[in-house]
Amino acid sequence: MSAVSLLICDDSSLARKQLLRALPADWPLDISQANGGREALEKIREGDIDVLLLDLTMPDVDGYQVLAALREEKLSCQVVVISADIQVEAVRRVLELGALAFIRKPADPAYLQQTLAGLGIAGGEVPVLQHRGTGAIPFRDAFREVVNVAMGRAAALLARVLGVFVQLPIPNVNILEVGELHMALADAAQGDKLSAVCQGYIGGGIAGEALLIFHDSEIADMARLMRADDYLELEMLLDLSSLLISACLSGIADQIDVVFSQGHPQVLGQHASIDELISVNRQRWKNTLAVEISYSLEGHDIHFDLLLLFTEDSVELLNRKLAYLMN
Known part of the structure; x- marks a missing residue:
């Protein structure tokens, strides 16, 4: 049986490693990798790519754009989308654009193998007897992919x-000191007045605070979307924060095998500037592992920023939890 040429396209080195490990070494596959949509399209245009395992959320050319380009240019390639964006609408869109299947991240090896075999792409009932060779993954890259999966579930x-x-x-995943965090928040605010909700969390020795920042100019539109005419703006912000923060933390906890206990969400500042928010919390945010996720709603001028601020002591524990993914 001749080898099937398979291209893995994902900007996450961890996600690519997980897919490599999920593909049985006994399968006749000629595997290559691309760390973004632009590189994937270049490889496909050169010819000889039979199968593409495609991520959706990528910084240069995203998965939707890759699928659209394949259709527009009539490039022959079978596509299976593997993504953390598990919205019903995301699945509908990629199948409409020509993807043969959609698999949620992190891909279950058995399900991936069954999907590929069912599509007649490769293999059959072949066990994973050994992993294909992969290198070590830096902590920041590994944790970013864990957050990416959690972010998709929350969305x-x-x-x-x-x-x-x-x-x-x-x-974005970075170690920030309070001054750098100030700059990151100021950039997110873009001069607007803000309202922010904070919720603490702890589990397995890992602790931190989640901070959800709303732009005051967009809160009225958000209230209309949530049909919140019958309750207070503050209650709406607390309800939305609790939903989004809990979903994101739960997604992280599931992957690193911890259970987070969460405090009650509290309003950190309402109709305040970034300078005021920082000055109130300067002592708590001296040095932190900061995760920034900026959500926006299609068709609406609404976006908000979720920051997960892990304590400095949590980084080593997270390193240990992620060791099995990184090595």
Whole structure:
């Protein structure tokens, strides 16, 4: 049996590694990798790519654009989308654009193998007897992919509640001191007045605070989406924050095998500037592992920023939890 040429396209080195490990070494596959949509299209245009395993959320050319280009240019390639964006609308769109199947991240190896075999792409009932060779993954890359999966689950819940399509970003993961955090928040605010809700969490020795930042100019539109005419603006912000923060933390906890206990959401500042928010919390945010996720709602001028601020002591524990993914 001749080898099937298979291309893995994902900007996450961890996601590519997980897919490599999920493909049985006994299968006759000629595997190559691309770390973004532009590189994937270049490889496909060169010819000889039979199968593409495609992520959706990527910084240069995203998965939707890759699928559209394949159709427009009539490029022959079978596509299976593997993504953390599990919104019903996301699945509908990629299948409409020509993908043969959709698999949620992190891909279950058995399900991936069954999907490929069912499509006649490769293999059959072949066990994973050994992993294909993969290198070590840096902590920041590994944790970013864990957050990416959690972010997608939270977006799917938000989409159902609001009846919208949530546009997902590439999450930012950085170690920040308070001055750098100030600059990151100021950039997110872009001069607007803000309202922010904070919720603490702890589990397995890992602790931190989640901070959800709303732009005051968009809160009225958000209230209309949530049909919140019959209750207070503050209650709406607390309800939305609790939903989004809980879903995101639950997605992270599931992947690193911990259970987070969460405090009650509290208003950190309302109709305040970034300078005021920072000054109130300067002591708590001296040095932190900061995760930034900027959600926006398609068809609406609404976006909000979720920050997960892990304590400095949590980084080593997270490293240990992610060791099995990184090595």
